[in-house]
Amino acid sequence: MTGKHNRIRVEADAEHLAQAAADLVVETAQAAIAHSGRFTLALAGGSTPRRLYERLAAEPYVSKIIWPHVHLFWGDERCVPPDHPDSNYRMARESLLEHILIPGENIHRIQGELAPPEAAALYEQHLRTFFGNEPRFDLILLGMGADGHTASLFPHTPALQERERWVVPNYALSQQSWRITLTIPVINAAAHIIFLVAGAKKAETLHRVLTGPYLPDELPAQQVQPAQGDVLWLIDKAAARRLNRP
Numbered sequence: 098m099t100g101k102h103n104r105i106r107v108e109a110d111a112e113h114l115a116q117a118a119a120d121l122v123v124e125t126a127q128a129a130i131a132h133s134g135r136f137t138l139a140l141a142g143g144s145t146p147r148r149l150y151e152r153l154a155a156e157p158y159v160s161k162i163i164w165p166h167v168h169l170f171w172g173d174e175r176c177v178p179p180d181h182p183d184s185n186y187r188m189a190r191e192s193l194l195e196h197i198l199i200p201g202e203n204i205h206r207i208q209g210e211l212a213p214p215e216a217a218a219l220y221e222q223h224l225r226t227f228f229g230n231e232p233r234f235d236l237i238l239l240g241m242g243a244d245g246h247t248a249s250l251f252p253h254t255p256a257l258q259e260r261e262r263w264v265v266p267n268y269a270l271s272q273q274s275w276r277i278t279l280t281i282p283v284i285n286a287a288a289h290i291i292f293l294v295a296g297a298k299k300a301e302t303l304h305r306v307l308t309g310p311y312l313p314d315e316l317p318a319q320q321v322q323p324a325q326g327d328v329l330w331l332i333d334k335a336a337a338r339r340l341n342r343p
């Protein structure tokens with residue numbers, strides 16, 4: 098089921114995957130800043146991206162990005178305060194934000210501490226003020242859960258059907274928690290998308306997502322098919338082991 102713009106790149110392990118991702122983020126950032134004077138990046142949550150953020154926060158990567166020209170957003174957030182252990186913002190703050198010289202106004206946090214409908218509405222308003230009519234992120238980083246979710250677009254949830262709103266609250270039954278997430282239209286408007294998928298636990302689902310039938314409600318990650326942009330699946334060998342690649 099690989100989409101017309103899906104590319105797959107297999108790295109030896111999670112460390113090599115983080116390094117390859119850091120190289121790509123730097124390359125995309127430099128091109129975006131050279132072209133438009135800014136780089137809009139939506140960060141992924143979960144655990145996989147931490148290694149990437151730690152690399153970007155240190156040499157040789159940290160000095161290759163002009164951080165005052167970077168605007169950091171989140172693809173999704175847990176409905177918890179920003180200092181909660183589950184907060185995607187907190188993970189990024191610890192691994193990246195505290196180590197780079199980026200203006201506070203360039204950090205566009207989802208206010209997970211608010212009631213979910215309010216948090217979603219405020220974030221959508223903020224995005225509409227920032228982007229205007231078209232929310233075209235230069236780069237969106239995404240993870241994929243073993244159930245095929247991405248961002249907080251979980252299988253068989255209402256958020257998967259949303260085609261008008263840019264940000265919605267979504268209840269994750271498997272996580273027993275409310276989330277705030279970008280919707281499919283916003284993700285698919287991005288110029289570049291990189292999935293970061295590591296570990297043997299993801300192998301079966303990755304095989305279904307990339308080579309199986311199109312099941313958009315069961316495998317939400319399959320809905321990531323940007324209209325103009327491109328998708329790179331950056332995966333490690335363990336996650337790739339079910340893919341019979343030539």
Ligand code: 6PG
Pocket residue numbers: 141142143144145146173174175185239240241242246247248249
């Ligand atoms: C989140 C993420 C979520 C994550 C996947 C993979 O808030 O948890 O946005 O979509 O990317 O669940 O998570 P891991 O990287 O921890 O496997």
